[in-house]
Amino acid sequence: MADFKRPLPNLKEHDTREFWQATKDGKLTYQKCVDCDTVVFYPRHHCTACLGSNLSWHTASGRGTVYSFSVVRKAEHPFFRGQVPYAVAWIDLDEGPRLLSNVIGVDDPANDITVGQRVMVEWEIHDELALPLFRPA
Amino acid sequence: MVSQARDAAIVGVHEYPSRKVDGKVSSMQIKAASAARALADAGLTWKDVDAIYDAGEGGGGMSGLTIAEYFGLKPNVIDTTAVGGSSYEFHAAHAKRDIAAGKARVALLTYGSNALSQAMAIGTGGRGGFGTHPAENMDSFAGMTLVSNYAMVARRHMHQYGTTSEQLAEIGIATRLHAMRNPEAVAAMTALGFLDIRETTIDDVINSPLIADPLHRLDCCMISDGGGAVVIAAADVARDCKKVPVWILGSGEATKYPENGGDITVSAARQSGPPAFGEAGVKPAEIDIAMIYDSFSITVLTLLEDLGFCKKGEGGAYVSGGRLCFDRPNDGPALNTDGGGLSSNHPGMRGIFLLIEATRQLRGESTSQVKDARLAVAHGNGGMLGSRHSGGTVILGRD
Numbered sequence: 001m002a003d004f005k006r007p008l009p010n011l012k013e014h015d016t017r018e019f020w021q022a023t024k025d026g027k028l029t030y031q032k033c034v035d036c037d038t039v040v041f042y043p044r045h046h047c048t049a050c051l052g053s054n055l056s057w058h059t060a061s062g063r064g065t066v067y068s069f070s071v072v073r074k075a076e077h078p079f080f081r082g083q084v085p086y087a088v089a090w091i092d093l094d095e096g097p098r099l100l101s102n103v104i105g106v107d108d109p110a111n112d113i114t115v116g117q118r119v120m121v122e123w124e125i126h127d128e129l130a131l132p133l134f135r136p137a
Numbered sequence: 138m139v140s141q142a143r144d145a146a147i148v149g150v151h152e153y154p155s156r157k158v159d160g161k162v163s164s165m166q167i168k169a170a171s172a173a174r175a176l177a178d179a180g181l182t183w184k185d186v187d188a189i190y191d192a193g194e195g196g197g198g199m200s201g202l203t204i205a206e207y208f209g210l211k212p213n214v215i216d217t218t219a220v221g222g223s224s225y226e227f228h229a230a231h232a233k234r235d236i237a238a239g240k241a242r243v244a245l246l247t248y249g250s251n252a253l254s255q256a257m258a259i260g261t262g263g264r265g266g267f268g269t270h271p272a273e274n275m276d277s278f279a280g281m282t283l284v285s286n287y288a289m290v291a292r293r294h295m296h297q298y299g300t301t302s303e304q305l306a307e308i309g310i311a312t313r314l315h316a317m318r319n320p321e322a323v324a325a326m327t328a329l330g331f332l333d334i335r336e337t338t339i340d341d342v343i344n345s346p347l348i349a350d351p352l353h354r355l356d357c358c359m360i361s362d363g364g365g366a367v368v369i370a371a372a373d374v375a376r377d378c379k380k381v382p383v384w385i386l387g388s389g390e391a392t393k394y395p396e397n398g399g400d401i402t403v404s405a406a407r408q409s410g411p412p413a414f415g416e417a418g419v420k421p422a423e424i425d426i427a428m429i430y431d432s433f434s435i436t437v438l439t440l441l442e443d444l445g446f447c448k449k450g451e452g453g454a455y456v457s458g459g460r461l462c463f464d465r466p467n468d469g470p471a472l473n474t475d476g477g478g479l480s481s482n483h484p485g486m487r488g489i490f491l492l493i494e495a496t497r498q499l500r501g502e503s504t505s506q507v508k509d510a511r512l513a514v515a516h517g518n519g520g521m522l523g524s525r526h527s528g529g530t531v532i533l534g535r536d
Binding site for chain 2: 006007008009010013014015016019020039041042043044067068069070071072073074075076077079080083086088089090092096097098099100101102110115116131
């Protein structure tokens with residue numbers, strides 16, 4: 001069977017490239033508005049609360065909580081078809097951002113993952129970036 | 138009931154009967170064939186149409202240009218709002234607004250899709266597509282299928298409110314009951330190779346295979362070909378049409394998207410519902426027919442709550458005991474009396490069928506007719522319920 005690859009982010013996308021570049025150094029980053037302190041995530045070049053565009057980058061601890069999850073049993077994409085059953089999840093980072101990822105490192109995703117479970121980032125290393133996956137903390 | 142502005146009405150509808158065209162018919166041909174039949178249903182012709190509404194599913198980019206030419210029309214109003222499956226509720230709302238403003242007299246809405254023929258893996262593909270949007274660039278590595286997107290709403294709903302898979306199953310049971318009474322839905326399930334075409338039970342649903350936990354196969358809509366058309370006319374035109382007018386009494390529209398700390402059990406309907414009911418001057422308890430976008434069972438449960446049929450979190454109890462079946466008119470509204478996306482058709486963006494079946498009910502033409510049905514709500518959900526989506530609410534009523 002061919003070795004199908006996981007789809008990877010585009011490092012040239014204008015709003016999110018800084019986020020993905022930081023993953024090379026194992027940094028899970030998010031933005032805050034310097035003017036009004038709003039957490040902005042996914043990354044942008046403007047504040048979604050005030051009219052400002054003065055955003056600062058911060059590094060998250062990598063700790064978070066499973067907000068919700070599903071175990072995918074059927075997928076058509078050739079990479080993910082080979083991964084089933086796998087868990088997709090919304091992860092609430094302790095610093096506020098919510099991101100979509102996978103929960104890994106469990107024997108049985110259907111029974112070993114719960115809403116509210118504490119998780120920790122685990123990087124999946126690729127050539128030009130790393131992907132923030134999560135495992136139970 | 139407060140006084141309602143009756144300035145625009147649905148006067149013509151057509152649902153393309155085939156759900157499996159085997160690649161022999163294009164989406165544009167489905168749109169044109171449906172438009173001609175809907176105009177004939179109204180007693181109007183192509184020449185009467187002066188406003189066109191199109192979501193771009195047939196001809197790709199700049200559909201406002203290409204669809205007018207394809208139909209041979211020279212409309213004065215061109216609206217290409219494209220917000221996924223709810224586009225047609227947005228179009229109906231905009232048509233009423235444009236007619237009330239005196240910009241148009243006869244509006245044409247069309248939909249055509251050969252999603253099945255093109256073997257589109259809508260539900261289980263790697264993910265829904267939003268081009269090169271930055272949000273997609275954050276999400277796409279995780280392999281969230283469409284089904285798992287909705288499943289995460291169901292999981293969170295279960296966590297917050299104790300909702301069960303058995304309660305979710307009630308939605309598919311009601312729509313299947315209605316589908317079995319609709320010959321076109323039975324033909325659709327037959328053409329699509331459904332294994333067991335009959336009324337279903339809670340056990341049938343929860344024993345069907347998990348596609349993305351906690352959603353089972355029978356919590357998910359079908360993928361079909363299909364299409365349809367709706368004609369909306371100004372009051373003076375409507376009163377001279379062949380069928381009784383089905384008035385557009387109120388509308389609302391909204392979008393919703395992932396927010397840090399947000400609640401994914403709440404949909405865009407929370408924002409689009411109140412202005413629609415308010416404009417119409419009616420309450421959810423007065424609604425006879427609930428045409429609610431049933432891409433998945435959890436979609437209906439969430440939307441019923443957000444539209445105010447019950448409190449947030451009480452949807453599981455609300456839908457239980459067959460309350461939504463057409464033969465229980467004193468208990469609540471009848472849900473998706475054509476069989477819905479779960480059991481009649483789902484070519485990708487099925488919002489137009491909500492308007493079509495609501496119109497049939499208010500005319501007395503449904504195969505699961507609710508006696509003396511007077512008020513209907515059509516609520517479309519476009520995009521993905523668990524992340525970015527649109528909600529369009531339309532309240533319909535007869536004289």
